[in-house]
Each structure stands twice: as C-alpha cells, then as structure tokens.
Amino acid sequence: MSHSGDDDALAPATRVAHLGLDPQRFDGFVNPPVVRGSTVLSPTYKDLVNHTGRYSYGRRGNPTTEALQNAITALEGGDGTVLTPSGLSACSVALLSVVGAGDHLLMVDTVYRPTRNVCDKLLKRMGVETTYYDPLIGAGIADLIRPNTRAIFLEAPGSQSFEMQDVPAITAVARERGIFTLIDNTWATPLFFKPHSFGVDISIQAGTKYLGGHADLNLGTISAVGKAWTQVLATHGDMGICVSPDDAALGSRGLRTLAVRLERHQTSALEVARWLTASPYVSRVLHPGLESDPGHAIWKRDFTGATGLFSLILKPVPEAAYATFFDSLKLFGMGYSWGGFECLAIPFDCAEYRTATEWKVEGPAVRLHIGLEEPADVIADLSQALEKMAARAAAAA
C-alpha cells in the first residue's frame, strides 16, 4: 500500500516515516527521484489538448515536489499545500492570496520581523492597510474589525518574545464574519500544533527551520483549507513560484526525522530553560512550556509539545558584559535562523520595531536555540559564558 502514513490515527513519528512515499511508482526505490524538468511531453495530440497527464509543466510540480506537498497536506490535515523557496515567501504569497486593494489586515504585533516589512512596504503600496494587535487580545480582536477587514494573521508563540495567542478565540470571531485567518506555525510545526483543527484557514511553515533541520535549506510551505486553498493555489500559480527538486528532496528527507529531532529539541530546551531560571544572572525565561510562563495554560491546552527555541531576560549588565556573554560561548553559534541541529544565540530588542505593544524589560534579552547536543554540555557552555559576563560586569562597576 502506498501513502501508509496517511492514517492520522498513527503516531506522528510513524506518519513522518512514510508520508508522501510511493515506492512502487519508482521501481521500489524508497524515495522519489529528484526530477529535473521543465517540459512534460504528451504522447498524443488528444492527451496534450485534454491535459490528461499527471503533470503539465515543471513549474507546476513534479514527482519530487508532489511527494513533499502530499506529505505536508496529510500532516496539516488541510485541503492542499504549495511549496515556496523560503519561509518569508510563504508568508508573502499567503498574504497576497487573501488581501487586495482597499482591504484591511490585522497583524499580530509579535510577528516575525520580515513579515512586518511585507505589510509596511509591499502591502501598503498595493493599497492594503495593516493594524497591528496585541498577541494577548483573544476574543477582543472583535473590537478591531472593520467592514473591510479581510484577514487576521497570527504567530504563536510570538517571535523572539514567546507570548502565546488564544488561537480558537480569534478564529471563532473571524469565522463568524467570514474573515480569513493565517498563522505562521514555524515554531511548533504541525507535529506540535495543528492550526486547521483550531479553525485557521492557512498554516505557514518556514521549512527552513525544523523541516529542513540541518541549516542547509531555505523552503516554505503553505497549507490551506476551503476557499483559502483555492485562492492560495491560484496566487502561487500566477506568481510563478516554484521550488527546486533538490530543495524539495531535502525537505522530504528532513521530514523523516522530524519527530525524533523535535522530541530531543523539546527535552533539551526544557532542561536548559529550567537550569536558566535558577541562574543568579537571569531575571526571567520566556518559554511557554515552563509552568511559570504566562502563556503556559494556553500552550498546554492547544499544543502537544514545545520545540528548541526560547528567550531569556538577563539581570541588568553593561553592554560590554552582554557582549562578553556572546563572545564567550563555545558551542553556540551567533547567527540568524534556527531549527537546525546546532545551538544558536542572538541578542534582540523588540522595542526597535513593535508598535501595538510596549516591550519594557528589566535587562538585556537573549534568544537561544537548543540543538541536538548533549544538554549537560550546553548548560556547561552557558554557565561559563554567564560567569565571564558577570566578571566583566564586576570589573566595569
């Protein structure tokens, strides 16, 4: 039997091992071939004019891209999936699918910063007005809706600051009024949160992160249901967006180990986060999987897991000591993106760009990605970097 992972009664780890595969189509080879091609030939005139083939043209899909699309559709429980060349293009194509001139968009203030640029520049130029809203607004979103509000965009937890959103409260308001909802679900992936089950029309993943999992790929996925799916498919087609078969194959390869990797990211990140909450140099840890986190109750109600990305607020230190912390890390790389096998750390300050909410914190902020390394080694690295930071701060005092 093909597509054996399609049975959604099976556990996620079982499903991702099989989804999208159809070995008998490819002489028994487990994975579909990496098909390079633009032209698809038809055997007869009649086949050509009646479009009888499974594929029509390279840009519109081939066995390699189709395998990944089918897998994501099954995992998300949507009506269909399109692939895009990056996570950001998935966000912009999804937005362009549902809004146009004269429309109003509600965008969560804690959205991934480049998505904000799409609203403030591209969408603005096209005549779409954006209002940013507080991630904690819940059903209060109703007060921001105007007659021309066409879509509400969510991201949970919030980018960098990890606030949880009450997704079902927001989708209930949207559904009543025929407003589209979209979510950037990159942090949880469909393994730990299923947007369509909570009433979200469009579920976006930066496949660059956990799906790829190895810091060697940029990819985006858009899964959608109902009318939203029809519009996403059409817009993606009209824009001529397509993904290389090599990148689709890397996405499919990443999918096979997604469940085991996420399990490890989850347990290691929680262990490191708990250790950090007890550190004398740390003021707070922002991680919805921690019982002490303000978003924990919602996370526990709606999500089935937490991944490896979270933040912390240090107790106040001079900038030179903050820099010493980063420069002293040995296992953690400093760089953007995350979701790969390795630990990463970046400084951030949400006050630079948020407009609907105030970002007032008691000390400098750090975002960590906990990779697949041994947690004891990760903790030892953080410990020595925090000690060096403290020594530098004491020397400056």
Ligand SMILES: *Cc1c(COP(=O)(O)O)cnc(C)c1O
């Ligand atoms: C990284 C990221 C993106 C963008 O993915 P790219 O492949 O870098 O374009 C979008 N949303 C979130 C939440 C991300 O973390």
